[in-house]
Amino acid sequence: MNKILFFAHLKDEVGEENIRIDVAGRTVAEVKELLAAEYNLQKLDSAMTAINEEFASNEDVIEAGDEVAFIPPVSGG
Amino acid sequence: MNKILFFAHLKDEVGEENIRIDVAGRTVAEVKELLAAEYNLQKLDSAMTAINEEFASNEDVIEAGDEVAFIPPVSGG
Amino acid sequence: MYERYSRQMLFAPIGKNGQEKLRAKHVLMIGAGALGSSNGEILTRAGVGKLTIVDRDYVEASNLQRQQLYTEEDVLQKLPKAVAAERRLRAINSDVELCAVVGDATPEMLDELVKGVDLILDATDNFETRMALNDIAHKYQIPWIYGACVGSFGMSFTIIPGKTPCLNCLLKSLPVQGMTCDTVGIIAPTVQMVVAHQTAEALKILVEDWEALRHSFVSFDLWRNQYSSMKMSRAKDESCLSCGSERTYPYLSRENLMKSEVLCGRDTVQIRPSKEGEVDLNELAAHLSSIHYEVKGNPYLLSIEMEANRIVIFKDGRALIHGTKNLAQARSIYQRLLG
Amino acid sequence: MYERYSRQMLFAPIGKNGQEKLRAKHVLMIGAGALGSSNGEILTRAGVGKLTIVDRDYVEASNLQRQQLYTEEDVLQKLPKAVAAERRLRAINSDVELCAVVGDATPEMLDELVKGVDLILDATDNFETRMALNDIAHKYQIPWIYGACVGSFGMSFTIIPGKTPCLNCLLKSLPVQGMTCDTVGIIAPTVQMVVAHQTAEALKILVEDWEALRHSFVSFDLWRNQYSSMKMSRAKDESCLSCGSERTYPYLSRENLMKSEVLCGRDTVQIRPSKEGEVDLNELAAHLSSIHYEVKGNPYLLSIEMEANRIVIFKDGRALIHGTKNLAQARSIYQRLLG
Numbered sequence: 001m002n003k004i005l006f007f008a009h010l011k012d013e014v015g016e017e018n019i020r021i022d023v024a025g026r027t028v029a030e031v032k033e034l035l036a037a038e039y040n041l042q043k044l045d046s047a048m049t050a051i052n053e054e055f056a057s058n059e060d061v062i063e064a065g066d067e068v069a070f071i072p073p074v075s076g077g
Numbered sequence: 078m079n080k081i082l083f084f085a086h087l088k089d090e091v092g093e094e095n096i097r098i099d100v101a102g103r104t105v106a107e108v109k110e111l112l113a114a115e116y117n118l119q120k121l122d123s124a125m126t127a128i129n130e131e132f133a134s135n136e137d138v139i140e141a142g143d144e145v146a147f148i149p150p151v152s153g154g
Numbered sequence: 155m156y157e158r159y160s161r162q163m164l165f166a167p168i169g170k171n172g173q174e175k176l177r178a179k180h181v182l183m184i185g186a187g188a189l190g191s192s193n194g195e196i197l198t199r200a201g202v203g204k205l206t207i208v209d210r211d212y213v214e215a216s217n218l219q220r221q222q223l224y225t226e227e228d229v230l231q232k233l234p235k236a237v238a239a240e241r242r243l244r245a246i247n248s249d250v251e252l253c254a255v256v257g258d259a260t261p262e263m264l265d266e267l268v269k270g271v272d273l274i275l276d277a278t279d280n281f282e283t284r285m286a287l288n289d290i291a292h293k294y295q296i297p298w299i300y301g302a303c304v305g306s307f308g309m310s311f312t313i314i315p316g317k318t319p320c321l322n323c324l325l326k327s328l329p330v331q332g333m334t335c336d337t338v339g340i341i342a343p344t345v346q347m348v349v350a351h352q353t354a355e356a357l358k359i360l361v362e363d364w365e366a367l368r369h370s371f372v373s374f375d376l377w378r379n380q381y382s383s384m385k386m387s388r389a390k391d392e393s394c395l396s397c398g399s400e401r402t403y404p405y406l407s408r409e410n411l412m413k414s415e416v417l418c419g420r421d422t423v424q425i426r427p428s429k430e431g432e433v434d435l436n437e438l439a440a441h442l443s444s445i446h447y448e449v450k451g452n453p454y455l456l457s458i459e460m461e462a463n464r465i466v467i468f469k470d471g472r473a474l475i476h477g478t479k480n481l482a483q484a485r486s487i488y489q490r491l492l493g
Numbered sequence: 494m495y496e497r498y499s500r501q502m503l504f505a506p507i508g509k510n511g512q513e514k515l516r517a518k519h520v521l522m523i524g525a526g527a528l529g530s531s532n533g534e535i536l537t538r539a540g541v542g543k544l545t546i547v548d549r550d551y552v553e554a555s556n557l558q559r560q561q562l563y564t565e566e567d568v569l570q571k572l573p574k575a576v577a578a579e580r581r582l583r584a585i586n587s588d589v590e591l592c593a594v595v596g597d598a599t600p601e602m603l604d605e606l607v608k609g610v611d612l613i614l615d616a617t618d619n620f621e622t623r624m625a626l627n628d629i630a631h632k633y634q635i636p637w638i639y640g641a642c643v644g645s646f647g648m649s650f651t652i653i654p655g656k657t658p659c660l661n662c663l664l665k666s667l668p669v670q671g672m673t674c675d676t677v678g679i680i681a682p683t684v685q686m687v688v689a690h691q692t693a694e695a696l697k698i699l700v701e702d703w704e705a706l707r708h709s710f711v712s713f714d715l716w717r718n719q720y721s722s723m724k725m726s727r728a729k730d731e732s733c734l735s736c737g738s739e740r741t742y743p744y745l746s747r748e749n750l751m752k753s754e755v756l757c758g759r760d761t762v763q764i765r766p767s768k769e770g771e772v773d774l775n776e777l778a779a780h781l782s783s784i785h786y787e788v789k790g791n792p793y794l795l796s797i798e799m800e801a802n803r804i805v806i807f808k809d810g811r812a813l814i815h816g817t818k819n820l821a822q823a824r825s826i827y828q829r830l831l832g
Contacts, residue, residue, distance in 0.1 A: 005721075007646070007717075008644070008646040008712075008717070008719075009672065012717075017717070046668040048710075048723070050721070053721070053722065054723065054726075055658075055724065055726075056727070069721060071712050071721060071723070073663075073664060073668050074643045074646060075619050075620045075623070075668075075673065075832050076618055076642050076643035076672070076673050076679060077524055077526055077527060077529070077616050077617050077641055077642065077674075
């Protein structure tokens with residue numbers, strides 16, 4: 001099982017700060033695609049991803065128990 | 078075993094952000110006394126204590142695996 | 155007319171509705187030092203209806219490194235902070251009703267100022283005032299937001315009477331202090347981070363978005379790269395004398411008040427007169443000149459040099475004796491000048 | 494003379510030694526909006542030696558809610574932000590050498606301004622400029638500090654060429670943006686929290702306390718009560734074209750630049766985005782409508798009115814900004830809407 005955390009507007013779009021779902025064995029890119037479809041998330045593909053509070057790339061594979069967080073980059077200033 | 082976290086000047090006085098030590102079964106007050114003596118910490122008795130990121134009183138008993146953090150209150154403004 | 159708030163109204167949890175609520179609210183801010191400068195500026199820019207600012211100090215050179223409302227000119231003029239703050243805030247937003255009080259936030263004064271107030275912002279520099287403020291807030295059921303900092307370390311907690319634990323629940327008694335801005339210093343980023351937490355919470359309270367409130371006690375250290383968010387539901391103490399079922403509001407009673415005190419680790423003592431009443435500054439200035447002191451000043455205060463000490467006397471009879479930490483010596487100087 | 498910095502020198506990691514280092518340093522700040530106002534004020538109060546401020550915009554009423562250097566008078570005078578910022582900063586600290594540049598931070602300009610600079614502070618409002626700034630920083634081995642915010646959400650990351658990953662390692666390409674301060678708003682506390690992180694890091698770099706640097710990517714949401722600190726060592730990409738072993742500094746080349754031109758004989762500027770790719774017009778229209786723009790259009794384009802300008806956006810990302818011949822103003826409008 002994995003815990004998935006959503007930051008900023010993603011939290012509102014999902015309706016929760018975090019969800020539990022089993023995505024072990026999948027890549028970050030695959031999980032992004034799956035969640036974007038499930039929750040109708042916009043621009044999840046450009047979000048940064050942390051696995052266990054460490055930066056992860058789209059190719060990284062998620063393991064059982066990993067905590068995954070999605071953080072959208074912003075440009076305002 | 079317990080992880081003990083030190084904030085602000087306590088971190089500098091201990092020389093590390095955290096240490097590992099077994100204090101299961103002891104109260105917060107007892108652990109404060111023990112650490113104050115061991116590391117020559119000033120005013121640890123007035124520090125606030127969190128057990129597993131939750132506020133704890135001096136009478137609370139620490140269990141095995143608990144993470145304990147000490148946060149000194151400050152008054153500047 | 156609302157063009158200036160357009161970016162704030164675009165923020166969905168505020169909106170036009172929230173902006174109108176904000177405009178109808180009155181905030182009492184205790185302190186106009188580092189936290190007060192920045193808190194006051196943010197709420198003024200945000201368009202709060204009314205802001206009352208209480209401060210007992212005047213602007214000095216060593217404030218400029220972190221107290222964002224003040225300029226070199228304010229230091230030259232030795233303006234009281236509340237007055238200098240009001241001037242700058244008026245230039246920033248003439249829509250906001252500003253009320254500057256030059257004086258000490260004693261329990262009596264707090265009891266008077268708190269009427270009709272929707273929120274109290276803590277920008278003071280000592281626990282004595284905070285504990286009095288905490289009692290007043292619970293007596294009148296007004297939310298208040300604790301904020302404090304020293305060095306690179308800061309903290310904040312939102313206190314809602316009847317809902318959250320209070321400051322007295324957490325501290326149980328006045329902590330023995332070791333660190334103040336005047337003993338271990340302070341950097342401006344720490345101030346801003348405390349203020350960011352305080353003003354975000356202030357906006358939530360003022361637009362009545364109660365669900366968004368932060369329930370945790372936040373503390374952080376920007377130089378040591380630490381951040382902690384401590385859950386507080388277990389901290390509520392039913393036997394607390396400030397917020398519990400049998401309250402006495404201990405920090406509002408006269409016995410708990412000091413008449414003279416060393417200011418926050420500074421080489422300065424403040425003297426408060428035992429009796430109320432205004433000092434006639436013109437008469438006093440004439441008198442002091444006649445006995446060969448060089449008197450400087452403005453309509454709010456007088457300043458004279460006396461051997462190793464500099465003495466500043468306010469209209470309300472308070473005096474700051476700089477150059478000493480000795481209460482007895484300071485009282486003696488005060489009595490020599492003001493009888 | 495150092496009295497004004499006394500509380501900063503009392504802070505042990507700075508001290509008198511650090512204060513002298515700070516006084517010898519030159520910071521280049523790109524942008525004088527919300528992040529720029531506050532970053533600039535903190536560094537000026539802290540006593541940095543020289544501060545160069547670059548901004549292409551002028552002060553408008555809607556800035557006052559969060560851009561702390563500006564007053565109602567600056568709006569009436571329509572002062573360029575760099576100029577208004579310099580005026581206020583000079584009144585705050587006349588010791589600091591201030592240099593205000595009214596203009597667009599193009600790669601050419603950055604290449605010129607960066608000479609002798611010890612640190613670049615990011616206070617811009619778009620990724621195109623940040624990516625150019627990231628390339629320049631790596632070309633000349635100058636540390637820079639990313640900061641950005643929108644709504645109640647903000648982030649910061651410290652980039653040290655040769656040591657940390659760079660912005661291009663993290664983002665890989667210019668992100669397709671949806672959220673800007675002009676579309677979803679912004680509250681001032683968010684700005685202050687980003688700036689707290691940026692200026693703490695800036696002080697560490699300027700006093701050369703390299704060990705204290707934050708290695709994590711910080712992001713937070715003050716309304717949703719979120720805070721995250723993401724470790725970044727794995728983010729470094731050896732094949733990165735901005736900081737890797739075979740660099741081309743892609744964002745300094747003309748092809749990657751947003752192209753803008755005044756259309757022959759019309760009061761209109763055309764903007765072409767720097768990268769290929771379609772805009773989803775339905776999504777954009779729905780969003781712009783939700784924030785109260787009146788959107789007209791057809792399957793090929795959208796049209797909205799915004800103050801004195803009419804903006805037409807095409808599916809290929811091109812836009813026509815009617816009502817201006819000013820390239821910088823037009824680019825600014827484009828970036829405010831499309832990020």
